[in-house]
Amino acid sequence: MSVRLLPVRFPPLPDELLSSWFVRLAHANGEKSHSLSFKMFDGGLNFVQGGDQNLDRGHDADVLRILALATRTAKERVAASTLGAYSGYLWDEISARGVRRWVMPVLSRSSGRTGYGLQACAECLRSDEMPYFRRSWRLAFHIACPFHGCLLMDHCFACEAPLVIHRGDVGIFTPEPESSARWCSYCRADLADAMISSHKLDADLLEFQILLLSTLRRGWINVGGRVINSVLFFEGLRMLWAFLDAPRWSASFRRGMQRRGFSFIEGQEKRYGGADVRRTEGRHKLLAASGWLLDDWPNRFVEVASEARVSSNHVLHFSLHGQGSTPFWLWKPIHDFLDRSMYVPSDEEITNAFLYLVRLGGRVRQRDVCCLLNMRTNHSFRVAAVMKSCHLL
Ligand SMILES: [Zn+2]
Ligand SMILES: [Zn+2]
Known part of the structure; x- marks a missing residue:
């Protein structure tokens, strides 16, 4: 099947998320995103569903190929706008379901409604010549803008609705500039006005988050003098977050952290999913606690864990594929200092x-x-x- 060239075409902007790019392409060509998706692809595109079928995952090589041809963009550049491109950096490539780790769901599994899986920096939207959504704004450990230092928003400040990319042109017959990323797709408030841009993240914590983002680009990180592959690092960090976020397993450890000035959000109701479904405040606390522990790894962790009499299986419980697959950098201090069950x-x-x-x-x-x-x-x-x-x- 031959692919029609789009009359107006441009490549994705730096770190632009695939769906954000597609919606901008549709509007530039005078189309609603859904109608263009039905014209270009059999059955249209899936902007809404979570999981494997979501457009941003980039699972469908045909979709990427057609988009590359229709916009005369290099295939690699199109692929780089997908969440799947984090493979080999954030997850192991062979893990088919791994794409969900660290990526916040756009569809809530508990309610079936739109989730708070997309964030935005008000300052970035304000200063963008063409406002757009960044791929990294979908990541759970990304809570503040590395350029502006302000907290990201995960909902509209005026109507509290989640941020949604594809919905901006619903009800608008001819796409207008107001259908861009800058306006809430429910109430049309200007997201660039959000007060959240005045909330700056603590400088040390911002530095830690920037380190995580650069680890993702580089593929490695130095923890306690040891160079660690980023996939193994993020897997260990995920275990730490899961442990800290589960009072049933970490109550005494959390008390030790609280004595050192860290607080946590108590879970009220049953949640589906891990820390990735936490709202900004909860993820903020997990980031702060894990950043402090990693800043002097493994000494602070061992100190708090020993004082709290945390046993190895309290932490290793959160290993995804059994304790044997726990990354070495996390397993070693646990084994060396905490594992008295070895006695x-x-x-x-x-x-x-x-x-x-x-x-x-x-x-x-x-x-x-x-x-x-x-x-x-x-x-x-x-x-x-x-x-x-x-x-x-
Ligand atoms: Zn920004
Ligand atoms: Zn709104």
């Missing part, structure tokens, strides 16, 4: 501990024996085996 008491010690508890009276559980032996685990195969043999005596 294996002798059969005699276990027997003595068990009989001592029996003498105290009541039912003796495995966890009581482990606790008495100061093991950092509640379940031990050896303790269970010795207890069983004692019962048989």
